[in-house]
Amino acid sequence: MAKNYFQDGTTLVFKNTGATTLLSGSPVVVGDMLGVAAVDIAPGEEETVIVSGVFILPKKAADDIAIGKTVYFDAASNHITTTAGSHTKAGKAFANAGATTTIVPVKLNV
Secondary structure, eight states, X not given: OOTTXXXXXXXXXXXXXXXXXXXXXXXXXXXXXXXEESSOBOTTOEXXXXXXXXXXXXXXXXXXXXXXXXXXXXXXXTEEESOOTTOEEEEEESSOBOTTOSEEEEEETO
16 A cells, blocks of 8 residues: 555544534535535534435425536535535536435535
């Protein structure tokens, strides 16, 4: 193994600086990346956030998202959307998610 190898890049340690517990499976913005809490993360605690893989996340119901489409995370509404704006890039839709569905599988950070 290379001497400068750090890790495989699928997880990182994240400190919850907010006032509420981040529940396991919740989207978590980490800088310009989107992750998913691996376990519940209480305020002030540090725990694992997964930043690679495919996760089923809540989406804006009105958005018709095609497989492979770049999607973004709207932290204010806690939903995946197709609107870039000031939202955090989440990754790519891993399946079609029509305009009445409320979830979409997302391949994170690609």
